[in-house]
Amino acid sequence: MPIKDQLAQDIKAAMLAKDHQRRDTLRLLQAAIKQREVDERIELDDAAVVAVVDKLVKQRKDSIAAFEQGGRADLAAQEAAEMAVLQTYLPQRLSADEVATEVRAIVAELGAAGPGDMGRVMGVVKTRLAGKADMGAVSAAVKAALAG
Structure with missing residues (x-):
């Protein structure tokens, strides 16, 4: 199943489960995918979707480091939770x-x-x-x- 289809199903499941954190993170991912498709006027395949997810994960890592340096553990925890949701859409990492x-x-x-x-x-x-x-x-x- 393509990642975009899986994402749509996961958003529906999060909505039914009333998991607002997961739902919002998945919607953010879906918006980033759609934005890239509109900007480049293409239909993203799974490899391109993985690249979008990877970029969002990297942004979360940078934000976590900045929030921890600024003493904002609450915001760092929120970014870490979003990063955990996003990482489920990445392939298994190599050692x-x-x-x-x-x-x-x-x-x-x-x-x-x-x-x-x-x-x-x-x-x-x-x-x-x-x-x-x-x-x-x-x-x-x-x-x-x-x-x-």
């Missing part, structure tokens, strides 16, 4: 070892060597690991693979 293995395979496949090839490797890595791994960890793995 650090799996990311490193994938990166080494891509570096070998491209014949990349040295920091000068970072952009070329990251372009391929982003397409293959989008939504499956945290891009910060992926970037560190690419740097390590090209340095060694």
